[in-house]
Amino acid sequence: MSKLKVTTIANAADTESVNVTNVVNGTAKAWVNFNGEGTVAIRASHNVSSITDNGTGYYTINFTNAMEDDNYAVAAMINCDANGYLVMPVFAGGGASTVSPTNNARSTYLTTSGFTVAMTSAANFGNQADTEDSCFVVFR
Numbered sequence: 466m467s468k469l470k471v472t473t474i475a476n477a478a479d480t481e482s483v484n485v486t487n488v489v490n491g492t493a494k495a496w497v498n499f500n501g502e503g504t505v506a507i508r509a510s511h512n513v514s515s516i517t518d519n520g521t522g523y524y525t526i527n528f529t530n531a532m533e534d535d536n537y538a539v540a541a542m543i544n545c546d547a548n549g550y551l552v553m554p555v556f557a558g559g560g561a562s563t564v565s566p567t568n569n570a571r572s573t574y575l576t577t578s579g580f581t582v583a584m585t586s587a588a589n590f591g592n593q594a595d596t597e598d599s600c601f602v603v604f605r
Contacts, residue, residue, distance in 0.1 A: 494537065495528055495603040501584065502547075502595045512521025512603075522552070522584035526601060528577075535575040537605035543584060546594035551587040553597070556580065 475482035499505060505518045517525040541554045556574040558579035574581045582601075588593045 466594065471500075479483075490605075492604075493602050494532065494605045495526075496601065497526060498598070498600045501599045502597050519581070520593070522546075522586075522595050523581075524599075525579055525581045527579040531577040532603075532605055533577070535577055537575070537603050539580055539582075540602045540604070542580070542598075542600045544596045544598035546584075546586055546588075546596060548594075550594070552575055552584045552594050552596050553587055554582045554601075555585050556582060 470486055473482050474485060474488060487506060492555045493511065495510075496511040497513040497516070498508045499510075499516055500508065501509050501518075501522070505516045505524065507516060508511065513526055514529040519525060519528065539553045539556075543552050543554055546552050580603075584593050584596055584599070
């Protein structure tokens with residue numbers, strides 16, 4: 466495999482440039498836009514191979530290429546549930562379908578191969594809800 470080693474990337478006119486560190490460390494390592502109602506369906510994605518439907522409002526997002534470690538950040542934008550209530554994504558692990566301190570160890574929801582979230586209804590905290598529009602972006 467060939468390697469191109471540079472410190473700066475510039476446009477052809479050399480009027481704009483960016484340090485390669487910003488490109489390597491400042492771009493999304495993965496993102497996904499999916500429908501979580503009924504059968505989960507990925508609309509568009511980058512570095513996401515699949516989504517595991519673990520139950521109502523409970524998903525595992527699986528990476529195509531693993532992260533180097535589990536020290537990445539996840540940002541989300543979620544639609545309301547079918548009743549119009551705000552839905553908040555929270556990390557959820559341990560194979561449980563509800564979120565609690567006893568089943569939410571960091572090592573169970575953030576891994577190099579993906580992350581697990583529960584879409585928790587603001588109207589009834591602790592109960593998950595499927596959402597039609599769910600978007601996640603991963604930075605490392």
